[in-house]
Amino acid sequence: MVARPVPPATDPIEPAASTPITILVNGERRAGVLGQTVAGIMLAADTLTWRTSPVGGRPRGAFCGIGVCFDCLVVVNGQRDVRACQRRARDGDVVEFEGPSQSEGE
Amino acid sequence: MSEVVIIGAGPAGLAAALSASAFGARVVVLDAADDVGGQYWRHLPPERPSNHESLLHHGWATFQRMREALAADPNCTVVSSAHVWAIDRGAVHVLVGEADGSDRESRVYRPDALVLATGAFDRTLPVPGWDLPGVFTAGGAQALAKGERVAVGERVVVAGAGPFLLAVAASVVATGASVVGVYEASRATRLVRHWAARPWELAATPAKARELVGYAAVLVRHRIAYVAGHAVTAIEGRDRVESVTVSALDGSWRPIKGSERQLEADAVCLGHGFTPRLELAIAAGCRLSDRRFVEVDAEQRTSVASVFAAGEITGIGGVDLALAEGAIAGHVAAGGGIVDPALRVEVARRRVLRRFARRLARAHVIGENWATWLSDETIVCRCEDVSVADLAAARSATRSSGLRSLKLVSRAGLGPCQGRVCGRTVEALLSARAPEGRLGGASTDRRPIAMPIRLGELARDHEIEAGIPVKGQG
Numbered sequence: 001m002v003a004r005p006v007p008p009a010t011d012p013i014e015p016a017a018s019t020p021i022t023i024l025v026n027g028e029r030r031a032g033v034l035g036q037t038v039a040g041i042m043l044a045a046d047t048l049t050w051r052t053s054p055v056g057g058r059p060r061g062a063f064c065g066i067g068v069c070f071d072c073l074v075v076v077n078g079q080r081d082v083r084a085c086q087r088r089a090r091d092g093d094v095v096e097f098e099g100p101s102q103s104e105g106e
Numbered sequence: 107m108s109e110v111v112i113i114g115a116g117p118a119g120l121a122a123a124l125s126a127s128a129f130g131a132r133v134v135v136l137d138a139a140d141d142v143g144g145q146y147w148r149h150l151p152p153e154r155p156s157n158h159e160s161l162l163h164h165g166w167a168t169f170q171r172m173r174e175a176l177a178a179d180p181n182c183t184v185v186s187s188a189h190v191w192a193i194d195r196g197a198v199h200v201l202v203g204e205a206d207g208s209d210r211e212s213r214v215y216r217p218d219a220l221v222l223a224t225g226a227f228d229r230t231l232p233v234p235g236w237d238l239p240g241v242f243t244a245g246g247a248q249a250l251a252k253g254e255r256v257a258v259g260e261r262v263v264v265a266g267a268g269p270f271l272l273a274v275a276a277s278v279v280a281t282g283a284s285v286v287g288v289y290e291a292s293r294a295t296r297l298v299r300h301w302a303a304r305p306w307e308l309a310a311t312p313a314k315a316r317e318l319v320g321y322a323a324v325l326v327r328h329r330i331a332y333v334a335g336h337a338v339t340a341i342e343g344r345d346r347v348e349s350v351t352v353s354a355l356d357g358s359w360r361p362i363k364g365s366e367r368q369l370e371a372d373a374v375c376l377g378h379g380f381t382p383r384l385e386l387a388i389a390a391g392c393r394l395s396d397r398r399f400v401e402v403d404a405e406q407r408t409s410v411a412s413v414f415a416a417g418e419i420t421g422i423g424g425v426d427l428a429l430a431e432g433a434i435a436g437h438v439a440a441g442g443g444i445v446d447p448a449l450r451v452e453v454a455r456r457r458v459l460r461r462f463a464r465r466l467a468r469a470h471v472i473g474e475n476w477a478t479w480l481s482d483e484t485i486v487c488r489c490e491d492v493s494v495a496d497l498a499a500a501r502s503a504t505r506s507s508g509l510r511s512l513k514l515v516s517r518a519g520l521g522p523c524q525g526r527v528c529g530r531t532v533e534a535l536l537s538a539r540a541p542e543g544r545l546g547g548a549s550t551d552r553r554p555i556a557m558p559i560r561l562g563e564l565a566r567d568h569e570i571e572a573g574i575p576v577k578g579q580g
Contacts, residue, residue, distance in 0.1 A: 002260050002372045003240075005255060005256055006257060006281050006282055007282070012158060012280070013158045013161055014156055014157035015154060015255070016155045016156060016157070019153065033154065034153040035150065035151035035153030036154075040250070040253075040254035043254070048240055049345060049346070053491045054489075055490065055491035059238070059239050060239065062246065063241065063242060064242075064243045064245070064527070065243065065245070065249040065250050066145060066227060067138070068523065070489065071488060071523075073522065079206070083206055087204065087206065088151065
């Protein structure tokens with residue numbers, strides 16, 4: 001486990017209890033808490049790659065974390081081109097990865 | 107009562123809102139995030155409360171005070187999740203709703219005065235391997251630490267230029283990760299020359315000095331090496347970061363041969379200063395300075411009547427300068443004057459803090475030979491996979507130094523980020539070899555549509571403009 005959440009029990013900010021949620025990422029269940037972004041949930045599970053670049057097929061995930069770079073695009077509940085770092089996850093969200101072939105055909 | 111619209115709810119925007127309201131204006135604050143604070147006070151959402159969030163921030167009490175004052179102010183409306191996508195002849199076009207959603211509400215504001223406080227984002231110079239997962243912008247790693255409580259890695263390297271690297275290292279350490287080292291490209295002699303010059307000026311900005319000393323203490327406590335005159339000149343790994351190469355640099359940022367060292371790491375935070383978010387200012391018609399910030403006069407007026415600017419888009423100066431500029435801009439936008447007693451303190455603070463900003467700018471100039479650490483295969487434009495060699499090929503194919511044709515041939519800067527990440531780099535790489543050093547006067551800062559917008563939403567905006575009643579669902 002490399003990228004990971006700060007363990008609430010030892011976090012000096014003393015977080016209060018949070019509301020657990022589950023999202024589906026490419027059909028796999030991922031646990032998170034309410035208020036996390038889609039990118040936050042992926043990174044907390046050490047998932048760094050969820051896209052490939054359109055020409056070279058190179059792995060991409062979160063880079064700027066503030067909505068500027070558009071590297072982290074995913075499909076959320078059927079909607080394409082959603083910045084994972086900007087979208088708060090909701091319980092039951094269905095997240096899929098965008099493939100290079102899809103983004104060509106627009 | 108005049109209406110003042112403020113774009114951006116970071117320190118400058120918040121200060122502008124409170125001071126415009128105090129002078130008697132009706133204020134609307136538009137901000138793309140779902141809560142106020144901007145990048146500087148990026149924080150956990152209300153669904154994730156904690157007892158001591160202030161530990162992650164500087165000036166948290168100031169922020170809380172401003173946020174509460176704004177919420178309690180009947181003349182101020184904060185519209186969060188407000189994505190301003192165009193400014194056209196005084197009309198501010200906004201989509202309100204979830205980021206990249208499809209059923210967002212379209213609004214158009216035509217205020218009496220507009221205050222632009224759109225801030226800045228990390229400038230990141232490319233490095234071989236910088237597109238590997240596990241590489242983050244310095245600000246991105248900090249945003250994930252503060253706004254998500256996520257550690258981007260276990261062994262983290264922080265590299266680039268500027269005092270912000272210290273803040274990032276402190277944020278990363280506070281996630282429990284270990285910081286392998288902080289590598290500052292500027293050499294110690296340069297840093298000392300500019301930081302130690304005129305020490306009485308530093309004494310006039312105690313908050314800044316305290317903040318820096320605080321970061322230095324974090325580094326000492328965690329035994330983190332701060333190495334000046336060094337850069338990460340390559341990042342290695344198969345499908346994620348596995349190691350970095352650190353090299354000593356000369357004064358022009360050219361790597362010194364034989365100085366390379368490989369360090370094991372699983373995440374890298376890169377930042378080489380900041381790029382102002384200029385697209386809305388350009389759309390509004392504001393004149394830019396030679397250093398490519400929004401030009402403002404003593405009253406924070408831009409070259410366009412009734413349009414004001416404050417904070418990082420007028421020059422990188424930090425939170426306190428943004429607060430002072432915002433307060434001045436808001437007051438004047440609401441109809442006040444610079445000589446009003448209400449502004450006396452802010453005007454004096456602005457003077458001192460601008461001097462501090464100039465010191466920073468001089469100490470942390472990007473070295474002219476940084477590009478010597480690139481290889482032909484290094485990706486320049488991450489969106490479109492344009493490499494250094496592709497860019498060179500585009501230039502010889504077009505035999506042109508016009509930025510527009512070079513972009514069209516190479517596709518650099520034409521992807522979804524619209525050149526935000528690579529724009530300045532593309533300009534630097536192309537103009538270094540362009541005969542006149544200029545690129546046909548073009549700039550990568552111009553984005554007539556400031557944010558990607560879905561076609562259905564664009565159609566609805568036109569219906570609003572034409573006065574056609576908008577149906578509930580599109």
